[in-house]
Amino acid sequence: MLSEEEVPAKLPETGKIWFNGRFIDWKDAKVHVLSHGLHYGTGVFEGIRCYATEKGSFIFRLKEHIDRLFRSARLYGMHIPYTKDEICNAIKETVRINGLDACYIRPIVFYGYHHLGVIPYGCPVECVIAAWKWGAYLGxxxxxxxxxxxxxxxxxxxxxxxxxxxxxxxxxxxxxxxxxxxxxxxxxxxxxxxxxxxxxxxxxxxxxxxxxxxxxxxxxxxxxxxxxxxxxxxxxxxxxxxxxxxxxxxxxxxxxxxxxxxxxxxxxxxxxxxxxxxxxxxxxxxxxxxxxxxxxxxxxxxxxxxxxxxxxxx
Ligand SMILES: Cc1ncc(COP(=O)(O)O)c(C=O)c1O
Missing domain, CATH: 3.20.10.10 (D-amino Acid Aminotransferase, subunit A, domain 2)
Structure with missing residues (x-):
């Protein structure tokens, strides 16, 4: 068990989350408990940082992160129903709409709710992008x-x-x-x-x-x-x-x-x-x-x- 001082603070509620192509409130970004990804870990994701600089906010190596996201999905036979450009634009929009400068960005793509066989036939591919303020990972x-x-x-x-x-x-x-x-x-x-x-x-x-x-x-x-x-x-x-x-x-x-x-x-x-x-x-x-x-x-x-x-x- 972690000691009490080691328990990190809860993620800061940050306005909007991009969920399958539209922005919804952070608190409403929910999925069904029988989602395939929840049961079998069938999802792929990225962790991306956006840095605040004197020249404005910049996302670090966005293209490479999105290339890896699509490569990860392909290795699991998962089709992301958006283009790489659409995901990149949605990521930038998520940072902008939440008024963030330095932040951590988490795109995740996973199989949703349809049936629960191991093979996710028929399960929708759910796409989510969230962003929030986050400092140094290990302090x-x-x-x-x-x-x-x-x-x-x-x-x-x-x-x-x-x-x-x-x-x-x-x-x-x-x-x-x-x-x-x-x-x-x-x-x-x-x-x-x-x-x-x-x-x-x-x-x-x-x-x-x-x-x-x-x-x-x-x-x-x-x-x-x-x-x-x-x-x-x-x-x-x-x-x-x-x-x-x-x-x-x-x-x-x-x-x-x-x-x-x-x-x-x-x-x-x-x-x-x-x-x-x-x-x-x-x-x-x-x-x-x-x-x-x-x-x-x-x-x-x-x-x-x-x-x-x-x-x-x-
Ligand atoms: C297992 C593992 N190795 C290495 C890395 C470092 O990868 P990156 O520099 O792309 O964040 C990560 C983080 O994404 C990871 O989860």
Whole structure:
């Protein structure tokens, strides 16, 4: 059980939610209890951030998030009854109509109510977009000082069990077990190994380590989610002249790394300072991690003209 101080605040009620093509009040955005998605986790979703900058509000890598949403749906044979452009426009409209600047955006597409066989034949595809204000996922301090992690006893799923590259609702049962176990053991977050025993990712984050000035991160043979922040960091680091390798990583390489950090839309660039009581590097935010973190926040704050291509004006 979480202690009382650990229970996060309820999501702030935020005006309107886009529900199957029209805006309805936050409190009226309800579905039937026999919806297929509720019973079998048959949905796909995205987590997207919108940043407030001196040049206005921008959604970070909207196109890439929507491409992944459609790819996730396709892997589960789900047809989204809107075009990518329609979903992108609906997302921007959701931010605008709610008067939000910096916010987190959650599009979700799931099978609704029709019948409850495992195969969702005949079930409608429900599309929802919500947005609300949301700060640092693991707390503001985590970005500055880094977090303490533990290797989970729960493995990331084998690539032949479910398509790991899909961001699908049911997959998060695996994430939940790892994250909950970590919290119960007194750590901030979990690191999961894949079924071969190599390092995979966090419950909602990709992982990077720094070794001799090089950046290393698990490749797609480790059944990871193709993180958009991961891809951003790889491109930024290469442009900064840092060598990046995508390859299998062992637990001991991570424990003996000079630096380590998580990436994710929610986690942004979160340094890791300790794993299972082993201090990583000097036990503080490493130099390269800090440089990448600074670059990332400059990019999302519209301070880097070369990367304005990733910022979609609201
Ligand atoms: C399991 C998992 N891995 C990695 C990530 C990071 O992906 P992104 O950077 O696209 O948010 C997420 C979050 O979406 C996730 O849930």
């Amino acid at each position: 503001e301090e985590s970005l500055q000082k880094g977090i303490r992690c533990t290797f989970s006893s729960w493995q990331r799923f084998h690539p032949n069990t479910v398509p790991a590259v899909a961001k699908a609702c049911g997959h998060y049962l695996n994430s939940l077990l790892a994250a909950m176990e970590a919290r119960q053991k007194g750590f901030d977050e979990a690191i999961m190994l894949d079924c071969k025993g190599y390092v995979a990712e966090g419950p909602g984050e990709n992982i990077f380590i720094v070794r001799d000035g090089r950046l290393l991160t698990p490749g797609f043979d480790s059944a990871i989610l193709p993180g958009i922040t991961r891809n951003t960091v790889i491109e930024l680091a290469r442009d900064m002249g840092i060598h990046v390798e995508e390859r299998t990583l062992t637990k001991s390489e991570v424990l003996s790394a000079d630096e380590a950090f998580f990436t994710g839309t929610a986690a942004e660039i979160t340094p890791i300072r300790e794993i299972d009581s082993v201090v990583i590097g000097k036990g503080e935010v490493g130099e390269i991690t800090r440089e990448i973190q600074r670059k990332f926040f400059d990019v999302v704050s519209a301070k880097e003209s070369a990367y304005m291509k990733w910022l979609e004006p609201v």
